Amino acid sequence: MEKILSVKGLRKKYAPKAPWAVDGISLECNPGEIVGILGHNGAGKSTTIKCIEGMLPFEEGTIEICGYDVKKHPLKAKSNMGFVTDNHAVFSKMTGLEYLAFLADIYKVETSQREPRLEELQRVFGLGDKVYDLISSYSHGMKQKICMIGSLMHAPGLWVLDEPMTGLDPMTMKSVEKFMREYADRGNAILFSSHNLTSVAKLCDRVVIIKHGNQVCDLDMREDGEQQARLEEVFFNEQ
Amino acid sequence: MNNKFKDSAPDIATLRVLLKKQAKETFSGFKDKKFDYLGLILKIAIYICFTATFVFMFVRFSGVYLDIKLYGVQDISARAYEMLTVLYEVVFLLTVIGAVGQINHTLFHNDENMLFSAMPINGSTLFLSRLISIYLKQLIVSIIFVFTVNISLAPSIHAGAWYYVATLLTTVFWPFLSISVASLIVLPMRKVLEFFKNRFVLSFVCVTVMLAGGFTAYYFVLNAVKQILLKDDLRYFFTEKVMNSIAEGVSFTVPARFVAGFVLGRDTLVNGLISLAIALVCAGFAVLMIKLLFRKAMQSKTQGRSDFERKKKAFPKRRSPFTALIKKEFIIVFRTSSYMFSYFSVALIMPLMVFFCLSLGDNMVKTLVGVDTSLELALILTMLFGAITNTFCATNISRDGMMFYCVKAMPVSAKQVVFSKIALCLFTTVLSNLLNAVLVGAGGFVNVGEAVLLAVTGVLFAFSQICYATRADMKFARFSDSDGGEISQSSDLISQIIVIGFLSIIICGGALLYLNVQGNLKGMKIENVTWSVSLVAAILSCVFFYIYLVRKLATKYYEFSGGY
Numbered sequence: 001m002e003k004i005l006s007v008k009g010l011r012k013k014y015a016p017k018a019p020w021a022v023d024g025i026s027l028e029c030n031p032g033e034i035v036g037i038l039g040h041n042g043a044g045k046s047t048t049i050k051c052i053e054g055m056l057p058f059e060e061g062t063i064e065i066c067g068y069d070v071k072k073h074p075l076k077a078k079s080n081m082g083f084v085t086d087n088h089a090v091f092s093k094m095t096g097l098e099y100l101a102f103l104a105d106i107y108k109v110e111t112s113q114r115e116p117r118l119e120e121l122q123r124v125f126g127l128g129d130k131v132y133d134l135i136s137s138y139s140h141g142m143k144q145k146i147c148m149i150g151s152l153m154h155a156p157g158l159w160v161l162d163e164p165m166t167g168l169d170p171m172t173m174k175s176v177e178k179f180m181r182e183y184a185d186r187g188n189a190i191l192f193s194s195h196n197l198t199s200v201a202k203l204c205d206r207v208v209i210i211k212h213g214n215q216v217c218d219l220d221m222r223e224d225g226e227q228q229a230r231l232e233e234v235f236f237n238e239q
Numbered sequence: 240m241n242n243k244f245k246d247s248a249p250d251i252a253t254l255r256v257l258l259k260k261q262a263k264e265t266f267s268g269f270k271d272k273k274f275d276y277l278g279l280i281l282k283i284a285i286y287i288c289f290t291a292t293f294v295f296m297f298v299r300f301s302g303v304y305l306d307i308k309l310y311g312v313q314d315i316s317a318r319a320y321e322m323l324t325v326l327y328e329v330v331f332l333l334t335v336i337g338a339v340g341q342i343n344h345t346l347f348h349n350d351e352n353m354l355f356s357a358m359p360i361n362g363s364t365l366f367l368s369r370l371i372s373i374y375l376k377q378l379i380v381s382i383i384f385v386f387t388v389n390i391s392l393a394p395s396i397h398a399g400a401w402y403y404v405a406t407l408l409t410t411v412f413w414p415f416l417s418i419s420v421a422s423l424i425v426l427p428m429r430k431v432l433e434f435f436k437n438r439f440v441l442s443f444v445c446v447t448v449m450l451a452g453g454f455t456a457y458y459f460v461l462n463a464v465k466q467i468l469l470k471d472d473l474r475y476f477f478t479e480k481v482m483n484s485i486a487e488g489v490s491f492t493v494p495a496r497f498v499a500g501f502v503l504g505r506d507t508l509v510n511g512l513i514s515l516a517i518a519l520v521c522a523g524f525a526v527l528m529i530k531l532l533f534r535k536a537m538q539s540k541t542q543g544r545s546d547f548e549r550k551k552k553a554f555p556k557r558r559s560p561f562t563a564l565i566k567k568e569f570i571i572v573f574r575t576s577s578y579m580f581s582y583f584s585v586a587l588i589m590p591l592m593v594f595f596c597l598s599l600g601d602n603m604v605k606t607l608v609g610v611d612t613s614l615e616l617a618l619i620l621t622m623l624f625g626a627i628t629n630t631f632c633a634t635n636i637s638r639d640g641m642m643f644y645c646v647k648a649m650p651v652s653a654k655q656v657v658f659s660k661i662a663l664c665l666f667t668t669v670l671s672n673l674l675n676a677v678l679v680g681a682g683g684f685v686n687v688g689e690a691v692l693l694a695v696t697g698v699l700f701a702f703s704q705i706c707y708a709t710r711a712d713m714k715f716a717r718f719s720d721s722d723g724g725e726i727s728q729s730s731d732l733i734s735q736i737i738v739i740g741f742l743s744i745i746i747c748g749g750a751l752l753y754l755n756v757q758g759n760l761k762g763m764k765i766e767n768v769t770w771s772v773s774l775v776a777a778i779l780s781c782v783f784f785y786i787y788l789v790r791k792l793a794t795k796y797y798e799f800s801g802g803y
Contacts (some may be wrong), residue, residue, distance in 0.1 A: 014800075055644040057798050074797075078650040089641035091567060093574040101555040105563030106649050114554050132552060134437065134574075 002067060004080075004158050004189035005029035005052070010061035012051055021047045022058070023213040029158065029189035034180060036200040037193040038235055039210035045193040046086055048210065049162045052191070053083045066157045079107060082151035086162040086193075088143040096131035096138075096146050100153055107154035114153075121149040124179045126172060140167040148176070152183075159183065161192035165199060177203055197235060201228040209235055249364040257360075257368035278734035286383075294391045301395040309482050319396045320496075320503055321485050323388070327495035330384040331417065337380050338414075338421030339428055341373050346532055347429065366530055373529075377414035385410050389502065396503075405502040412518045416494055419521030422528035439574050446576075447584045451591055458595035465599055493517075560651050564659030571638065572663070578638065582631040586667045589628050590675035593620045597684055610759040612752055613684040614692075618773055619748035621675055621697045626740030629668065629701050632708035633732045635660040637716040644800075653796035657709060657788070664705045665698075672697035692770060699777035706788040708736055713795055747776055 005028060012022040022044045029035045039045045050056040052063055054070055054077070063070045068077035091099055104114050122131070125145040130138065135146060144167045151159065159180075165173050180203060184190050194200050200207055207219045217234055221227045305318045346352070346369065355365050389406040392398075435442045489496055494517045500510035558566065572578045597617055604612050635657075636643060646656055672694050680690035715732050751769055758768070 050644070053648040054797075055648050056800055075650045075652065078648060081648075083645075083648055085641075085645060087641055089645050091571060091642055093571050094567070097552060098555065098570065102563050102567050103649075104554075105558045106560050106651055108560065111557045114557075118554065 003028050003030055003064070004033075004066055005035075005191060006062075006064040007048075007052065008062045010048065010051060010058060010063065012047055012056065012058040020213050022051065022210075024061070025208075025210065025213075025215045026061075027191075027208050027215070027218065029191050031157075031187045031189060032184050033205045034184045034190045034192070034203055036204035036207045037191065037210060038195075038197070038200060038207055038231075039193075043210045044213040045210055046162055047213075049083075049160055049191070049193055053081070053085075053160055054078055055085075079154070080156055081158045081160060082154065082156035083159075084144075084147045084151050084161040084164055086166070088140070088147050088167070090135055090143055090147055090150075092136040092138075093134065095134050096127060096149075099135060099146060100131070100150055103150045104153050109154050113155075117153060117155065118149070121152055124175055125149055126175070141169060141172070144168055145172065155188075157188050159188060159190045159192075161190070163194060164192055165194065165196060197232060201231050207231055248361075249367045250361050253360055253364045254368055257365065258371060261368065261372055277738065281734050281737065290387055293387070297388075297391045298395060301392060304477070305395055307477050307482065309479060315396060316503065316505065317486075319392065320499055320505060321489050323392060323499040323503060324489045324492055324496045325485075326388050327385075327499055328492045330388060331420075331495055333384065334377065334380050334413065334417035335420050335424070338373070338377055338417045339424050341376050342418070342421055342425050342529065342532065343429065345369050345373055346425075346529070370526065370529060373418060374414050377417055378411070381410050381413040381417075385413050399504075401504055401507075402502060405504075409498055409502055409514075412514075413498075415518045415522040415525060419525035419528070422525050422532065425528075425532060439579070442576060443573065443579055443583060446580055447587050450580075450584050450588050454588060454591055454595060458598070461595075461599055465603065561655050561659055564651065564655060565662050568660055568663045575638075578631070578634075582628070583667065585631075586628045586671040587674075589624045589671050590678045592624045593617065593675050594678045594682055596620050596624075597679060598682070601684060608756055608760075610756050612755050614689050614769055615748070615752045615755050617679050617685055617689075617693055618696060618751065618769070619744060621672070621679075621693055622700055622744045622748060623741070625668070625672070625697055625701050626704060626737065626744060628671065629664070629704045629708065630733045630736050630740070632660075632664050632705045633712050633736050635664070635705075635709040636712040637718060640718050643716070643718060647797065653793040654789075657713075657792060657796065660709060661705055661788075664709075665702060668701040668705065669698055672701065692773065696773045696777040699781045703777075703780040703784040704736070704740060706784040708732070710784075710788045710792075710795075711736070713799060716799070747772075 007025060007027045010022055010025045011020055013020050025044070025048055027035065027037075037045045037048065047056065051058045052065075052070075054074060063077075065077040066080040068080065070077040091102070094102065100118060101114075109117070118131075122128070125148055127142065127145050127149065130142055131146070135143065138146065144164075148161075148164070151161075164176065168176065177199070180190055180192075184205075201221065204221050207221060209216045209219070219227065219231055219234065221231070301319075301322060304322060305315045306313065307318060309317075352365075386406065389402070389409070393402060396402075435445070494514065497510045497513045497517065500506055501514045572582055597613070597620055600616050600620075601613050604610070604616065639646065675697060676690040676694035679685055679693060680687060685693060711732055751772060754768055
């Protein structure tokens with residue numbers, strides 16, 4: 001079975017003399033899997049995710065998305081990935097619909113697939129008529145929703161989310177969690193970072209814990225019923 | 240109602256803390272390693288040039304104006320009173336406009352108000368700190384305008400000690416006048432601005448028309464001054480009829496005529512008392528109005544509001560990634576009022592600026608030197624105003640804000656991203672230069688061939704500047720963390736580009752002008768020199784800066800991580 005994401009020996013530093021922000025992380029995401037990245041503030045979660053997304057250059061290691069190396073075939077690798085950033089960056093002078101159309105054009109989504117996909121995602125994220133408004137008028141949560149909808153317009157094989165639940169209301173959060181499971185079950189893979197242990201334990205098939213840029217463990221949450229307790233033990237002991 | 244807004248005495252200790260914080264924030268920019276010192280020097284230089292020109296012209300003008308005899312009688316005091324009244328009225332209008340902006344920003348666009356409303360800070364204290372801040376800013380404006388006007392006039396009227404004391408008092412009290420009138424205008428002004436808020440096309444048309452109108456008015460004023468100067472005697476212009484009209488007009492100006500009378504010692508007591516009464520009433524009124532506005536601002540900040548409209552639309556039609564990127568660029572520039580003004584409106588007005596300046600300069604040069612330099616002047620002016628317009632391209636990368644990184648994560652190449660920005664700039668500059676060539680050609684300053692040369696060299700030089708500005712911005716870009724990444728502070732790169740552009744134009748354009756004048760005076764035909772030099776220079780700069788842009792573009796693009 002082909003891996004959707006394969007990260008091997010990833011190393012990244014922000015300045016030549018700075019310490020490694022990410023030091024030799026390796027992880028994989030297989031079809032149907034939800035993989036969580038856990039770690040305290042500054043552990044290297046967001047840096048790892050930004051390297052995978054192509055936002056940050058990295059010094060060593062390889063990253064492959066759907067078999068495409070991000071350095072050798074960046075455009076093909078990126079075409080197979082959807083991402084949601086932690087800062088909800090979005091072109092706020094566009095309306096929600098214009099932003100989604102922009103992304104659909106960039107990812108070359110077929111004309112016939114655009115409307116049905118928007119309808120489906122609208123049901124999950126519940127943005128309603130706000131999609132016709134300028135994004136600058138959106139609340140924090142609504143910006144998070146439009147980012148999520150946009151990241152899925154091209155139905156990517158890999159969905160990468162950095163702190164996805166921040167700013168969402170409980171109803172939407174539940175709906176998003178349900179959708180994440182459904183989306184993974186369609187044969188896609190999801191990689192997301194979070195501080196919420198309960199949410200990670202409930203949703204993830206595997207959890208990678210990072211400390212000071214190093215990967216300290218890769219837990220398979222499907223193994224038995226005691227894994228949540230095991231996750232908490234490892235997480236708190238490693239901090 | 241929130242208890243914080245109920246009247247209570249200001250807390251002096253907290254007031255001191257708030258003022259100290261504001262002062263620190265005002266001067267914090269100097270501590271920034273990337274502080275735009277060049278920009279500051281440029282601003283000071285422009286101010287000094289402007290003031291020096293004003294003082295020079297004003298002293299020359301006042302010397303002649305004060306000599307004017309009405310019905311055979313010379314009355315220096317009456318002429319000085321008229322001059323000062325008219326100038327005060329102009330200064331009054333300018334300071335009121337400035338005060339409207341300051342009140343609006345301090346009260347309605349300051350996120351700190353919301354933060355402070357949650358802190359144990361007395362509402363009166365906060366209000367007073369804001370009021371002092373507005374007053375101090377207006378005082379600086381008052382010193383710049385009122386003080387300069389008064390001191391410039393002093394030697395011509397042989398001013399005594401009282402004049403200087405009154406000047407000082409006027410400078411200190413002037414902000415009360417401007418702030419009070421501005422506080423009346425702020426709310427209606429906000430209503431007007433809110434009406435235009437999401438009406439982008441209407442805003443664009445109105446701003447451009449106003450800008451064009453402003454330049455046209457400026458042209459007519461300068462043209463009148465030129466005519467007067469060329470006739471070499473101002474007294475022919477100021478006939479008895481004109482002088483009577485001025486005297487009548489002056490009697491309607493409030494508060495300028497009272498302040499002018501007070502400063503010049505004409506019915507000092509009466510004018511002084513009226514001025515003081517106006518200042519006090521205005522001060523009281525200003526405090527009341529701003530207090531009301533302040534409550535409104537605090538409430539609107541804490542309660543929040545929705546002011547957007549819904550229009551259901553079908554999914555927009557499919558575009559190629561490159562076209563989608565160009566459309567995105569257009570939307571961002573067109574829907575951000577500051578960008579729209581500083582680029583699209585200025586680019587559209589550029590031909591008018593060239594035309595007006597050419598109309599003024601061409602005739603003057605012909606009269607003074609006796610040589611036809613229309614083409615050279617047109618080239619210099621096109622480059623000069625083109626350079627001003629295209630400095631906006633120095634925000635090509637930085638105006639994306641944190642979205643720069645998101646676009647990096649999308650399946651589009653560095654070339655597609657950068658060239659979509661260049662394409663929008665190029666489209667704007669081609670349109671602007673074509674209009675310019677047509678206007679200058681239609682005005683009879685150049686023939687068809689020269690108009691084509693003007694358009695081609697204009698576009699080529701603009702392209703060079705766009706390439707340089709974009710690449711330099713990729714090297715030095717700083718992303719704003721405001722919503723949407725809108726840039727609110729001027730960048731040192733823009734100042735650099737203005738200085739480099741101006742110097743190049745002055746050197747190259749000046750050389751062409753010199754060659755033409757000298758060549759014509761010596762009876763040589765040098766038309767071909769202008770053509771070949773301008774074309775070769777334009778093509779060379781175009782090639783050089785294009786290579787500068789594309790060299791290692793992808794590497795630089797993907798390696799840039801300034802914001803993280």
